[in-house]
Amino acid sequence: MTARPLVFLYFALLGTLALAATPVIASDQKDPQEPPFRGEGDLSFFVDLAGFAGAGFTEVEWYVSVSNDQLVFEPGEDSVLTGELLLEVQVSDLDGDRVHTIETTLAPQAGSRLDSSDRAIVQVIRERSELAPGDYHVSVRLIDRRSQKVGLFNRMRNVKNSGELRTWIRVPAIPDTALATSDLTLIRSARAAEGDVVFGRNGVDFDPNPSRYYGLAVPSVRYYLEVYGGPAYEEGDSYLVLSQILDTSGIPLVERKTRTKPLGELLVVTDELNLEGSVSAGRYRVASVVMNERTRQTVRVERGFDVLWSDRSWGLDPDRMHQELALIMTDDEYDTLVDLSPGAREIYLAEFWHGLDPTPDTERNELRETFRERIRTADHQFASALRRGILTDRGRVWVRYGPPDDVDYQYSASGFGPGDGSVRVSEPGERADLGSRPSASFQSAEEFREGDVSGLATQRGGATIKSKQVESWTYDGRGSPLRKDRQDLSQVSHRGLSFLFADQMGNGDYQLIGSQGTSVY
Numbered sequence: 440m441t442a443r444p445l446v447f448l449y450f451a452l453l454g455t456l457a458l459a460a461t462p463v464i465a466s467d468q469k470d471p472q473e474p475p476f477r478g479e480g481d482l483s484f485f486v487d488l489a490g491f492a493g494a495g496f497t498e499v500e501w502y503v504s505v506s507n508d509q510l511v512f513e514p515g516e517d518s519v520l521t522g523e524l525l526l527e528v529q530v531s532d533l534d535g536d537r538v539h540t541i542e543t544t545l546a547p548q549a550g551s552r553l554d555s556s557d558r559a560i561v562q563v564i565r566e567r568s569e570l571a572p573g574d575y576h577v578s579v580r581l582i583d584r585r586s587q588k589v590g591l592f593n594r595m596r597n598v599k600n601s602g603e604l605r606t607w608i609r610v611p612a613i614p615d616t617a618l619a620t621s622d623l624t625l626i627r628s629a630r631a632a633e634g635d636v637v638f639g640r641n642g643v644d645f646d647p648n649p650s651r652y653y654g655l656a657v658p659s660v661r662y663y664l665e666v667y668g669g670p671a672y673e674e675g676d677s678y679l680v681l682s683q684i685l686d687t688s689g690i691p692l693v694e695r696k697t698r699t700k701p702l703g704e705l706l707v708v709t710d711e712l713n714l715e716g717s718v719s720a721g722r723y724r725v726a727s728v729v730m731n732e733r734t735r736q737t738v739r740v741e742r743g744f745d746v747l748w749s750d751r752s753w754g755l756d757p758d759r760m761h762q763e764l765a766l767i768m769t770d771d772e773y774d775t776l777v778d779l780s781p782g783a784r785e786i787y788l789a790e791f792w793h794g795l796d797p798t799p800d801t802e803r804n805e806l807r808e809t810f811r812e813r814i815r816t817a818d819h820q821f822a823s824a825l826r827r828g829i830l831t832d833r834g835r836v837w838v839r840y841g842p843p844d845d846v847d848y849q850y851s852a853s854g855f856g857p858g859d860g861s862v863r864v865s866e867p868g869e870r871a872d873l874g875s876r877p878s879a880s881f882q883s884a885e886e887f888r889e890g891d892v893s894g895l896a897t898q899r900g901g902a903t904i905k906s907k908q909v910e911s912w913t914y915d916g917r918g919s920p921l922r923k924d925r926q927d928l929s930q931v932s933h934r935g936l937s938f939l940f941a942d943q944m945g946n947g948d949y950q951l952i953g954s955q956g957t958s959v960y
Contacts, residue, residue, distance in 0.1 A: 469533075471574050471609035473743065475651050481588060482509050482602030483758065484581050487649040489622035491640070492613040492667050493569060499610060500624070501528065501541070501566040502647035503581065509600075510547065510562070511585035512555040520549040523584040526564050531576045538575070541566050544584075558754065559656075563647055572612035579604040589825060613667065618736040621665040623727055625651050625744055629663060629709040641665065641707045651744040652781065655753050659713045660684065660725050660744065666706035671734050676700070681728040682710040684718060685741070693717055698732075720748050720785040745782035752785050762829060763814055764788075766838045767921055795922065810921055813838045823948045832951035833910070836938050840918030843938075847911040908942040910949060917956075 475487040484505040491498040503526055512520035528541035547562040549555035586600035587593070613619050627646040632639030639645075645663050653660050666678065677700045684693040693712045701707075708727065726741035747753060751760070765773055772791065779787055796804040817834035818827050828834040914936040936956045940949035 469607050471607045475649055476604050476606050478579055478581060478602040478604035480602035481600035482581050482583060484602050485649040486579055486604060489624040490611045491621040491665055496569045497572055497610050497613060499568045499570050502649040503564040504561050504649040505581060506558045507549060507554065507560040508556050508558040510583050512549050513585055520555050522547040525582040525584055527580040529578045533574060539568050539570060565647060570610045572610050574607060574609050577606055577608050615669060617669045618731055618738045619667045619669060620729060620738050620740045623740045623742045624663040625742060626661045626663050627657055628661060641705065643707055643709060652747055653714060653744055654747040655750060658715045659711050661711045662725060664708040664727055666708060666729050668704040671736060672704050677732050678706055679730045679732055680708055682712055683726045684712050685724045685726055687722060714746060718746055720746050721782040722780040745780055747781055747785055749785050766829065766835060767810060806921055833940055833949050840914060840920055840936065843912035844915045845913040849909040907945060910940045912938040
């Protein structure tokens with residue numbers, strides 16, 4: 440059957456702001472994963488879901504969140520800024536047969552231009568499906584219909600910004616033969632529903648938290664839970680509910696007990712556990728244990744979440760953070776970082792920066808301040824139409840080695856011809872893909888000839904490109920690398936470091952075509 444569209448939006452200091460969480464999962468990975476999931480692409484979004492008991496099926500609620508700063512808003516009626524989102528969900532069984540489809544739109548609104556570009560404001564789409572218990576493959580696509588993807592070819596085809604997710608999920612079977620519960624749904628807040636509220640369940644209206652991030656912006660963990668009494672339930676039964684925050688070892692850090700009576704066979708539980716002062720940043724689980732005090736039947740349900748206390752964790756796009764840290768971390772450090780959950784990542788980064796702090800006994804970390812200043816400068820000075828500054832070759836060199844001691848601007852009439860095969864030049868895609876920890880080897884100090892821009896680089900396809908701008912950066916010594924423990928230099932050169940950049944395509948995007956004294960830039 441076709442699910443009735445349910446659309447819900449709220450404003451929240453959370454969501455896709457924090458460090459990136461679950462990656463896109465390949466379609467051939469058939470092990471069901473625990474949500475939330477993170478869709479990637481032009482739009483980064485979170486997907487969470489919860490199962491509830493139905494008549495011969497499991498009712499699945501889908502929660503999809505995306506931040507305002509990724510969306511395009513245009514003036515609508517009464518000068519209200521509006522957007523247009525399209526959500527497409529396809530659910531297939533183990534045989535690859537499609538069993539359910541969702542297609543719905545949301546018209547998000549922003550009260551001002553400031554709100555429309557605010558990463559702290561999150562739109563949430565809420566949908567319901569009816570599925571038989573079992574494992575399913577899910578494909579989710581979120582499209583911003585008001586946007587236009589960058590690039591001439593994309594404009595000609597009218598391609599919109601979008602994000603995608605592919606993963607496997609398990610729809611739970613909720614028994615009706617004993618005391619049972621729904622999935623535990625992590626939320627931001629809950630309130631009594633007045634009248635027929637389409638977003639509510641059983642008299643409770645709640646704001647889903649698809650990212651499952653708590654801490655600085657949302658200091659209390661809240662959840663919604665349905666308890667089904669089963670055939671043993673009798674009128675007058677009371678329940679004891681134990682809510683807990685557990686660390687990775689299963690040790691309770693926060694817990695609260697309540698006693699309640701249901702209004703009929705169904706018991707609805709909404710509880711809140713305060714994190715301030717007792718839970719540090721990290722990965723945790725929230726558990727709810729429900730016991731029928733008469734029958735002593737007990738049921739337990741739990742779910743994972745992350746605690747983030749750093750303002751950068753809440754306020755910075757996780758992909759941008761990865762791009763920056765790739766410039767200062769070793770390969771092993773970076774690989775460890777990207778495999779961590781957001782909460783564990785915050786702890787790891789705190790320890791990482793403390794280990795590089797030249798004055799650990801003071802509040803300031805001068806090295807980190809220098810790193811942040813170089814990031815800002817590189818993004819400002821070297822950004823192109825398609826890439827932020829630190830993703831360009833000049834930006835990476837600037838961050839890693841600091842400002843050059845001398846910059847020479849040249850104009851080449853002879854161009855850059857094919858070399859003799861001794862020079863390796865990384866492809867632009869390789870240089871831009873920070874997820875692969877790019878590095879490139881160039882000419883040695885003996886092979887590099889200052890002031891000579893001919894024969895320095897082998898162009899793609901061996902073509903000769905003439906009449907291009909060239910920049911030569913020279914460092915008197917080894918520059919000012921932020922980390923003394925990184926061996927970026929392949930040799931000791933009395934001539935110092937030199938980097939040669941050329942605007943090969945004539946579009947202002949300078950590419951590194953040669954270097955002296957370094958093998959990693």
